[in-house]
Amino acid sequence: MLRHNLSLFSILLAFLIGAFGLAPHASAATLTLSGGSSATIGQTISVPLLVSIEGSEVLNAVSAEVRFPTSLLTLQSISKTGSVMSFWAEEPSYSNNNGTASLQGIVPNPGWKGQAGTVVTFVFKVKASGSATISFSSASVLANDGLGTNILSKTFSKTLSFGDSAPQATSPTPTSGAPLAPVLTSSTHPDPSMWYNDANPLFSWKVPADVTAVRLLYDKNPVSSPSILYSPAINRKQLxxxxxxxxxxHAQFQNANGWGAISHMRFQVDTVPPKAFTIKVVRESSGENPQPILSFETTDATSGIDYYTVTVADAVPIMVTKSHAAQYLLPIEKSGEETIVVHTYDKAGNTITESATLTIVAIESPTITTYSKQLKADEPFTVSGTTYSEADVRITIQNSSGDTETESTTADASGNFSLIWTKHLDAGTFSFIAVAKGASGAMSLPTEPSIFVVAGTPLAQWGSTALGYLLFAFAVVAAIAFVAGVGYILWYRLGHLRRRLKHMTVRSGRGVQYDFERIMDDLHSLATLLHKAKQSRQLTKEEDVILETLKHHLKKMEDDILSRLEQIDDEAGQ
Known part of the structure; x- marks a missing residue:
């Protein structure tokens, strides 16, 4: 119950811490039990627990429970040295009676991401010969997304082989009264069975009060006697x-009684990466066998090959053992041209990388045999077809706005599949495609889009029809009102224009009448003068012609002007 409460507490704590920094989901995490693969009875062996994060994911918390065989191993300690965890919701603990160890670590915001980060290191002591597997009984890696999402995709256990004889040298029997053998430790090379890529090992020991000098030496002999003297005694030495x-x-103390027993501590150094290699294609990808077979086997001269990782495009790296490197069946998620990256690790952690570009052939697309083309309101969409035996089939529906939803089903042994859509579909026009994923992991190309229509509810249809009629009627009324309004405006404007024209005509006519009256007055005056001149004297022939012509034209003009003015008055009065 206590562990259960602690687990709930740690998950809640991780959620609260992650809530202050959100990270997008992009990939996944792995937990690996690493370290050496062999040891002997009585020897200690370190097994680091490593976490790796891929893509844009960020780690917030790690929890794990590990099992080990108590008949072969004793767990001496769990080291937090070098851990990427900042603090612990549950301190690392273990039980040699039950053969279990557990921990719950947290990294506050902004979290942690990277490759092969150390969570803890388990330090075991070998009790008996045989083969022991250290594995996970439960584990989780929580994302720093404010939701506590478990992004753990895979765990890797560790198998160890134990022999009968210890490779580490033993100390000779000390002289009576002389100091005991120094207890040697190393912060850089703590496990004698493991390889390290650090060429500058550091060793330390505690110096008793009565010790006056120390002799040191390192070589390849397990039982050499040290010869380099340090007086007074030092308590550490870096090579x-x-x-x-x-x-x-090798280290040996001296006191007043002489030189004591000698301690010997083995350490192993490998700073050179594995031998360069190439990725060879043993079998090409084809329609019948989309998964290619690769070979990328290589060697390491000193510590030996530990494992390989294979990454396809941006996917999570896959750990590959040495036994599978010569004939590796590549798992695939999609077709097309893909970049394959292989990392090779030796037992000291040195690595070499090689890449290759492969063309992955797609498997055949599913065949759609039947599907719902016309659906009533709330009637489920169904689709059936054929594909490869027991293949996963993903149906993706897209609405007219471009939004998509996907649901999946699995074909039977004969390759037949059917799917009843579970999500609600609004009224409208939709298209769908189907993609198959075979047992090998190969993906097909999508089918050609197919169209289907979902009708609205009867009430919605009636409402739509009524609304359509109302809109049509409104449009007709609006058109009539528009025509009437325009007609009224034109009628009003034309009437106004007509009145203005009549007014202008009357004014113009009266102006013309006034002008002609003045002209006629002048002409009458001229005719009157000529007539008076005729009474007092004889007019010349020319004057007499002018007088007669003026009389004639004045009469005609007067009659014509009067006629036109009467016509204008008549029109203006209408």
Whole structure:
């Protein structure tokens, strides 16, 4: 119950911490039990627990429960040195009676991401010979997304082989009264069975009060006697630029009674990466066998090959053992041209990388045999077809706005599949495609889009029809009102224009009448003068012609002007 409460507390704590920094989901995480693969009875062996994060994911918390065989191993300690965890919701703990160890670590915002980060290191002591597997009984890796999403995709256990004889040298029997053998430790090379790529090992020991001097030496002999004297005694020694290989560090104390027993500590150095290699295609991808077979086997001269990782495009790296490197069946998620990256690790952690570009052939697309083309309101969409035996089939529906939803089903042994859509579909026009994923992991190309229509509810249809009629009627009324309004405006404007024209005509006519009256007055005056001149004297012939012509034209003009003015008055009065 206590562990259950602690687990709930840690998950809640991880959620609260992650809530202050959200990270997008992009990939996944792996937990790996790493370290050496062999040891002997009485020897200690370190097994680091490593976490790796891929893509844009960020780690917030790690929890794990590990099992180990108590008949072969004793768990001596769990080291937090070098851990990527910042603090612990549950401190690392273990039980040698039950053969279990557990932990719950947290990294506050902004979290942690990377490859092969150390969570803890389990330090075991070998009790008996045989083969022991250290594995996970439960585990989780929570994302720093404010939701506590478990992004753990895979765990890797560790198998160890134990022999009968210890490779580490033993100390000779000390002289009576002389100091005991120094207890040697190393922060850089703590496990004698493991390989390290650090060529500058550091060793330390505690110096008793009565010790006056210490002798040191390192070589490849397990039982050498040290010869380099340090007086007064020092309590640590760092070596530099040690070559690759297996070595032993020797130390011996001296007090007033003489030189004591000698301690020997083995350490192993490998700074050179594995031998360069190429990725060979043993079998090409084809329609019948989309998964290619690759070979990328190589060697390491010093510590030996530990494992490989294979990454296809941006997917999570897959750990591959040495036994599978010569004939590796590549798992695939999609067709097309893909970049394959292989990382090779030796037992010291040195790595070499190679990549290749492969063309993955797609499997055949599913065949759609029947589907719902016309659906009533709330009637489920159904689709059936054929594909490969027991293949996964993904149906993706897209609405007229471009939004998509996907649901999946599995074909039977004969390759037949059917799917009843579970999500609600609004009224409208939709298209769908189907994609198959075979047992090998190969993906097909999508089918050609097919169209289907979902009708609205009867009430919605009636409402739509009524609304249509109302809109039509409104449009007709609006058109009539528009025509009437325009007609009224034109009638009003034309009437106004007509009145203005009449007014202008009357004014113009009266102006013309006034002008002609003045002209006629002048002409009458001229005619009157000529007539008076005729009474007092004889007019010349020309004057007499002018007088007669003026009389004639004045009469005609007067009659014509009067006629036109009467016509204008008549029109203006209408």
């Amino acid at each position: 530099s630029d040690v070559g690759d290989g297996t070595y032993y560090f």
